[in-house]
Amino acid sequence: MFLTRGVNTFSPEGRLFQVEYAIEAKVGFDGDALKIKEGVVLAVKKRITSPLLEPSSVEKIMEIDEHVGCAMSGLIADARTLVEHARVETQNHRFSYGEPMTVESTTQALCDLALRFGEGDEESMSRPFGVSLLIAGHDENGPSLYYTDPSGTFWQCNGKAIGSGSEGADSSLQEQYNKDLTLQEAETIALSILKQVMEEKVTPNNVDIAKVAPTYHLYTPSEVEAVISSL
Amino acid sequence: MTKQQANWSPYDNNGGTCVAIAGADYCVIAADTRMSTGYSILTRDYSKICKLADKCVMASSGFQADVKALQKVLSARHLIYQHQHNKQMSCPAMGQLLSNTLYYKRFFPYYSFNVLGGLDNEGKGCVYTYDAVGSYERVGYSSQGSGATLITPFLDNQLKSPSPLLLPAKDAVTPLSETEAIDLVKTCFASATERDIYTGDKLEIVVLNADGICREYMELRKD
Numbered sequence: 001m002f003l004t005r006g007v008n009t010f011s012p013e014g015r016l017f018q019v020e021y022a023i024e025a026k027v028g029f030d031g032d033a034l035k036i037k038e039g040v041v042l043a044v045k046k047r048i049t050s051p052l053l054e055p056s057s058v059e060k061i062m063e064i065d066e067h068v069g070c071a072m073s074g075l076i077a078d079a080r081t082l083v084e085h086a087r088v089e090t091q092n093h094r095f096s097y098g099e100p101m102t103v104e105s106t107t108q109a110l111c112d113l114a115l116r117f118g119e120g121d122e123e124s125m126s127r128p129f130g131v132s133l134l135i136a137g138h139d140e141n142g143p144s145l146y147y148t149d150p151s152g153t154f155w156q157c158n159g160k161a162i163g164s165g166s167e168g169a170d171s172s173l174q175e176q177y178n179k180d181l182t183l184q185e186a187e188t189i190a191l192s193i194l195k196q197v198m199e200e201k202v203t204p205n206n207v208d209i210a211k212v213a214p215t216y217h218l219y220t221p222s223e224v225e226a227v228i229s230s231l
Numbered sequence: 232m233t234k235q236q237a238n239w240s241p242y243d244n245n246g247g248t249c250v251a252i253a254g255a256d257y258c259v260i261a262a263d264t265r266m267s268t269g270y271s272i273l274t275r276d277y278s279k280i281c282k283l284a285d286k287c288v289m290a291s292s293g294f295q296a297d298v299k300a301l302q303k304v305l306s307a308r309h310l311i312y313q314h315q316h317n318k319q320m321s322c323p324a325m326g327q328l329l330s331n332t333l334y335y336k337r338f339f340p341y342y343s344f345n346v347l348g349g350l351d352n353e354g355k356g357c358v359y360t361y362d363a364v365g366s367y368e369r370v371g372y373s374s375q376g377s378g379a380t381l382i383t384p385f386l387d388n389q390l391k392s393p394s395p396l397l398l399p400a401k402d403a404v405t406p407l408s409e410t411e412a413i414d415l416v417k418t419c420f421a422s423a424t425e426r427d428i429y430t431g432d433k434l435e436i437v438v439l440n441a442d443g444i445c446r447e448y449m450e451l452r453k454d
Contacts, residue, residue, distance in 0.1 A: 097312075097320070098327030105316050 007127060008118040018117070018128055022150035025130035030073035030163030031060065032173060032193050033134045034186045035145040039213020040136035041183065042071045043190035045163075045198060046206050055205040061218060065090040067100050068137035069216040073162040074150075075130040082129060086110045103137030107146040107154050110135070114152030132162050138214040161193065169193050183213060187227045195231060202228055242294050242342045243268055246429030247279055248378030249290035250416055251348035252390070253356030253371050257409045257440040260348040261416045262290045263378075263424070263451060265432040275432035275453065282444065284309055287322040287349035288437050289329070292376030293363070294342035301341050304332055322349030326359040326367060333365030340364050344375040349439055356404055356439075371405050378423035378430040385419060409438065417449055424451045 007018045031044030044060040061071045064086045072079035089109040093101040101109075110133065117125040128150045135146040135154075147162070148154040159177045161169035176189045187209065195202050204221035211217055219227070246267040251260045262279040265272060280290045281302040289305070291298040308328060312320050320328070326347055333341055340363045347359040360373035372390050374382040390405050405412065416436060424431045434449040 096328055096331055097324035099321065099324050102316060102318075108315075 006119050008115075016151075019115075019151050022128040022130045023132075025074045025150070030166075031071045031134065032159070032161035032166075032169055032190055033071060033136055033145050033157075034159045034173070034177060034181070034190055035136070035143050035157070036179065036181045036183065036186045037143070038183045039138060039143045039211050040145050041186045041190050042069060042134060042136050042210045042212075043187075043194050044071050044208045045194055046208060048206050058208075061208050061210045063216045063218070064106060064135075064137075065094075065100060066215050067139060067212065068103055068106050068135065069210050069212050069218075070136065071134040071162070071210075073132045073134075078129040079131040079133065082110050082113060082131065082133065085113055100139065102139045102141070103135065103144045103146065104156075106137065107135045107148060111148055111152040111154050114148075114150060134160060134162055136210075136212045138212050143212065143214070165197055169197060172196065183211065184230065187211075188230050191227050192231055202231070204228070241339075242297075244293060244342070244377075245273070245295045246377045247292040248374065248376035248382065248420070248423055248427065248430045249279060249292050249344075249346045250374045250382060250386075250419055251290060251346045251358040251360075251372065252386075252407070252412045252416065253348065253358040253404050254407055254409060254412055255404055256350075256354055256356065257412070257438060258288075258348040258350060258356035258358065259409070259412045259416055259436065259438050260288045260290050260346065261420065261434060261436040262292065262376075263420060263430045263432060264435055265430065266295060267429050270428075272432075278435055280435055280437055281306075282437075283320075283325055283347075284322070284349070285319045286439060287320065287325045287347065288439060288444070289325075289345055289347050290375075291343045291345045293344045297341040298343045301332065301343050301345075305329060308332075321352050322347065322357050322359075323351055323369075325349070326357075326369070329359070329361065330365040330367045333361065333363065337364050344379075346373050346375050348437075350441075354441060374419070376430075378420075378427040381423045381427060382419045385422065386415075389415060409440065413438065413447075420449070420451060 033042045042061055046058045048055055062083045063069050090101045117128050133148045145157050146154050147157050147160045159173040172193050204224040209219040209224050247263050249262040264276050266274045266277040282288050283305050309320050345361040351357040358373050359367050359369050361367045372386050420434045431451045432453055434451050436447050438445050
């Protein structure tokens with residue numbers, strides 16, 4: 001472990017340390033998502049550090065295409081690069097094939113970037129992306145939710161929480177989830193899990209909710225307020 | 232000093248005609264099998280029809296070397312698509328891909344006049360018709376190639392409703408049954424063969440429907 005080696009060189013035990021460290025790059029519990037029959041619900045904590053901070057400028061959920069959205073956890077700047085890449089890939093697909101890209105293919109396109117780091121040429125990154133994403137979308141296979149991490153692996157989930165402290169949130173989700181939930185029930189559960197880990201009171205300024213059912217929609221402050229009142 | 236002129240052309244026209252007709256739940260794609268150059272016949276038994284995907288078939292007339300290259304490019308792209316997206320390309324997706332592939336060579340075109348036929352995502356018949364550089368449109372029926380000028384007016388007369396001439400544009404599908412459409416296609420080629428020297432020998436008809444693909448042949452005049 002004290003030998004100098006390249007960032008993408010294996011350790012004697014067959015581990016890639018940079019990738020493992022990147023997976024640890026969680027800044028705090030960030031958000032969760034649930035997939036139900038009607039679509040997918042995403043909820044994130046915005047972490048407003050000062051009353052002078054403009055809440056609407058903190059974007060933790062972004063649209064990739066009109067049928068795919070994503071919530072991010074970790075180094076947000078890295079996440080923006082990935083979202084931009086996904087946006088380009090989905091539009092390229094529409095250009096070439098005149099159809100929306102499936103959610104799995106979109107997720108795969110994002111994960112293709114994950115391991116392109118090293119000292120090789122100037123083109124590649126010097127380090128892995130320190131970000132985990134929740135990709136929520138709707139395609140011909142219905143609604144789907146994928147979780148990605150810095151290793152470039154992705155998993156399809158019915159529900160997932162991201163960020164540190166997500167283990168507790170994950171078990172909470174497991175208890176409350178069933179596939180016959182309505183959209184309203186899913187919104188409430190997603191937000192209540194956020195509430196459990198937030199010390200401050202939940203307001204439309206410190207959380208963001210979005211759904212893809214079947215198109216992406218970021219909730220307005222009044223819609224968020226409606227979900228808060230159902231808690 | 233006069234400008235140097237090329238004394239050869241990269242293109243040749245191998246003649247032939249293609250037709251496609253879309254129905255409510257089927258699509259008929261047909262082409263003759265004569266391949267010519269100048270006033271000579273190269274072969275009487277050459278297929279201009281290529282199956283690109285489960286639900287998508289292309290017929291092309293023009294310069295067959297370019298047609299063959301185009302078919303290879305599209306088949307390869309389809310294979311890559313299948314690997315990446317774990318599914319077959321739909322006919323509309325192949326339609327868009329063909330258009331982009333043709334335009335990619337806007338300044339040294341594929342000398343290929345194409346007609347794409349198949350079933351769309353809802354199982355309805357669809358026909359896309361192209362020019363050599365990728366301009367395309369979904370229609371109910373189309374004809375391309377040396378006999379097109381003889382066949383198109385006849386099809387317009389017989390299949391008025393999906394005609395692009397009728398506005399507002401209606402659903403691009405003919406009201407004919409599958410057997411009626413096949414019969415119409417045979418009539419078209421029999422007529423075109425009479426007057427177009429580049430069309431004849433044999434007619435290859437491919438029918439795509441929910442049950443799959445089937446092929447039949449009909450003899451045409453060989454003069």
